[in-house]
Amino acid sequence: MFEPKQGRFGVVSVDHKAGRSAAFALLNDEEVAPMPAKRESAFAIAQFQFDCAADLLDLSPCLRQVLRVPERELSVHFPVKRDDGSIMVLQGFRVQHSLSRGPTKGGIRYHPQLDLDDVRALAMWMTWKCAVANLPYGGAKGGVLVDPKLLSPGELERLTRRYTTEISIQLGPEKDIPAPDMGTNEQTMAWMMDTISMHKGYTVPAIVTGKPINIGGSHGRNEATARGVSFLLVEAARHVGLPLDRAKVAIQGFGKVGASTARFLHDMGATIVALSDSRGAIYNPNGISSTQVQRHKGLTGSVVGYPEAETLTNAELLELPCDILVPAALSHQITRENASRVQARVICEAANGPTTPEADAILHDRGRFVLPDILANAGGVTVSYFEWVQGLQSFFWQEPEVNAQLEKVMSTAFRQVLRTAQERNVTMRNAAYLIGVERVAQAVLTRGIYP
Ligand code: NAD
Secondary structure: OOOOOOOOOOOOOOOOOOOHHHHHHOOOOOOOOOOOOOOOOHHHHHHHHHHHHHHHHOOOHHHHHHHOOOOEEEEEEEEEEOOOOOEEEEEEEEEEOOOOOOOEEEEEEEEOOOOHHHHHHHHHHHHHHHHHOOOOOEEEEEEEEOOHHHOOHHHHHHHHHHHHHHHHHHOEOOOEEEEEOOOOOHHHHHHHHHHHHHHHOOOOHHHOOOOOHHHOOOOOOOOHHHHHHHHHHHHHHHHHOOOHHHOEEEEEOOOHHHHHHHHHHHHOOOEEEEEEEOOEEEEOOOOOOHHHHHHHHHHHOOOOOOOOOEEEOHHHHHOOOOOEEEEOOOOOOEOOOOHHHOOOOEEEOOOOOOEOHHHHHHHHHOOOEEEOHHHHOHHHHHHHHHHHHHHHHOOOOOHHHHHHHHHHHHHHHHHHHHHHHHHHOOOHHHHHHHHHHHHHHHHHHHHOOOO
């Protein structure tokens, strides 16, 4: 069982410019009681990962106090009319973790098991992710406790417009910019953008990213996370000496990220041996055509039942013989229970938080190369940043330019994280955290404490 660390640590070591750390010296250096996180919740894990980085950075207690909790949290309950005339009351959230490096940025998740701790964790991870990719954003996340699969398009639209209105006090192109996440898509973003634009009385394209291209979306955004994953896997495969064209790949989750990742890796010559969705997994050691699986899913609603593969559980998929494992669904998938049975040499965390800290340690001890989520899935927010810039300038790029800029950001981030991991002799996750947390801490120190 991991324990989030709460002791006193060293002095401010991030930026010693005269006068800057002095502002922090005035703060009470005693550790404040941390925001209570549910034991082993995603937020407890996020705080534990932050604490590890804070230890390595020898971050002062005051900076820890500032960075280990979100700056703003909004929880809303709101009514939505169902198609049959009845009313359902739903709960939603929007959390902004850090505003120090710019406006906050992060997806909107519709999921029946969401809670505030999940959203806090996802917002905090967004902060470090934006910093690792060196984007001028802090992290945010939002969501609604709902199963979108049970709602009609009309109900989803009314839900989205009302939720957007409820959290609109926090949103704005210079304040906080949502994007799609699990259970939401470009149509959700179009409704959000339209709702804010109706309130303003004019069109505000830069209020969301991940919207359709005909209303100001960016070429390449839909596939950006998956493209970023495949750029990183090229680098990682080269680093561990694995020829990608002979690699066997298992992917958990066949949604926006998982399905495109399968296609990109197949195009690079890799063999996709397993895929899954919420209903189960499919496996064929000789290879699966993701295009045919997409067609099968379109017809049946699931990858399960695809005739040219055997059916497995999602848990079994994680333990299959393969070279690369890409979790691209939920958090908490690789745990201390199954980490010792994961056979893949490279684990690329397209999902947020798929590996628990105990599992991380086990994978590290077994010599597995883990591309951590805050690096691995940064492609989505990177192209969201490009979309936001294009929207603010009303000047739009062609797809080759978007992809080339994305590749530059991803390979720079990979090289910086790998160099830090080698120089400091730490895991890729700790290295990514060192870079992300240090950049945010620098911004906090440089700006000082208001008033
Ligand atoms: P999505 O909703 O499009 O797809 C999610 C997939 O996971 C679906 O195939 C669904 O069936 C599957 N799934 C749901 N519950 C499951 C379960 N219990 N076991 C196995 N599979 C299950 O979502 P997405 O946008 O592809 O996001 C996937 C992950 O990637 C999430 O963790 C998300 O936070 C992360 N992510 C997404 C983006 C993005 O741009 N969409 C960016 C960064 C990170």
